[in-house]
Amino acid sequence: MKYSLFGVLTTAFLLPVFAAAQQSPAAKIARTADGHPDLSGVWAFGIGLPAGGLKRVLNGSTTVKTFDQSARRQSKVPVAGALPWTPTPSYKPEFLEKVKYLSDNESKTDDVFYCGRPGVPRIGPPRKIIQLPNEIVFFYEDISGDPYRIIPTDGRAHRKDANPSYYGDSVGHWEGDVLIVEVSNFVDSTWFGEDGYFHSDAMHVIERLWRDGENLVYQATVEDPKVLTNPWTNYPRVVKSSTDPLEESPRCVEDDGNRLLNSDHHGQR
Numbered sequence: 001m002k003y004s005l006f007g008v009l010t011t012a013f014l015l016p017v018f019a020a021a022q023q024s025p026a027a028k029i030a031r032t033a034d035g036h037p038d039l040s041g042v043w044a045f046g047i048g049l050p051a052g053g054l055k056r057v058l059n060g061s062t063t064v065k066t067f068d069q070s071a072r073r074q075s076k077v078p079v080a081g082a083l084p085w086t087p088t089p090s091y092k093p094e095f096l097e098k099v100k101y102l103s104d105n106e107s108k109t110d111d112v113f114y115c116g117r118p119g120v121p122r123i124g125p126p127r128k129i130i131q132l133p134n135e136i137v138f139f140y141e142d143i144s145g146d147p148y149r150i151i152p153t154d155g156r157a158h159r160k161d162a163n164p165s166y167y168g169d170s171v172g173h174w175e176g177d178v179l180i181v182e183v184s185n186f187v188d189s190t191w192f193g194e195d196g197y198f199h200s201d202a203m204h205v206i207e208r209l210w211r212d213g214e215n216l217v218y219q220a221t222v223e224d225p226k227v228l229t230n231p232w233t234n235y236p237r238v239v240k241s242s243t244d245p246l247e248e249s250p251r252c253v254e255d256d257g258n259r260l261l262n263s264d265h266h267g268q269r
Contacts, residue, residue: 029177029211032131037177037211040131044071044242045141071125071218071239081178081210082219082236089197089222089232102196105263109196111189115252117144117166119190120183120205121220125239127246129216136172136179143252151181158184164201166190181207192222193234200226215240 030038056063091099102109112118126138126149134154140147153172162169168183183205191197192205203224210217219236222228 074235079236085233125218178210
């Protein structure tokens with residue numbers, strides 16, 4: 001095989017450029033007509049499930065279905081663009097005993113265990129995103145109901161006449177390639193995470209969503225000056241795309257509370 005000097009120089013020049021383009025996350029990100037990363041799509045379902053998957057027994061035959069739980073767990077590798085995070089929020093000293101009590105008695109104190117709504121950011125990343133020029137819609141699958149959130153991205157402020165709610169009042173804007181969703185005006189009956197992480201009516205949540213190649217990354221920060229000493233940022237969640245369609249969740253009926261032998265939620269599910 002013969003090579004010309006021009007061919008060698010061209011190849012030597014193009015290969016590094018091509019390799020850099022292949023390694024650049026921005027080169028792999030689909031974008032909308034306005035230039036923002038396209039977050040639209042169906043994303044993997046993340047929910048806390050027992051180890052070993054879900055067991056189904058039908059007519060004496062047992063099957064076990066496992067699920068990809070990466071959307072609920074810490075990534076095993078560093079995530080580009082993620083903020084520094086800490087394992088647990090820092091509560092003011094006078095609230096530490098309350099947090100421990102709620103966590104130790106979770107099956108009695110956690111409303112989610114009794115068909116309550118998880119709220120934001122506990123519900124986690126959305127199952128489906130529809131991205132429009134002036135708003136983004138989040139859809140979820142949850143046993144307490146299948147909520148949705150309509151998030152304006154046209155620069156408007158929070159509504160002044162909105163009633164406090166489980167999922168708060170959301171407005172979004174872009175900072176580079178990252179969608180920033182600011183959420184406020186919550187009821188104070190939800191937890192923002194497992195282990196008794198309660199909050200006050202002053203909670204303010206900042207959700208960050210961006211693309212990492214084919215994946216969606218979700219990371220949330222919780223601010224609550226009434227109960228926390230500092231804002232708390234959770235670990236980023238890397239969510240894979242999914243072909244599973246959204247399905248209507250069955251009606252939530254709580255009929256297990258009276259059967260629990262103790263109050264430790266985690267030890268029984």
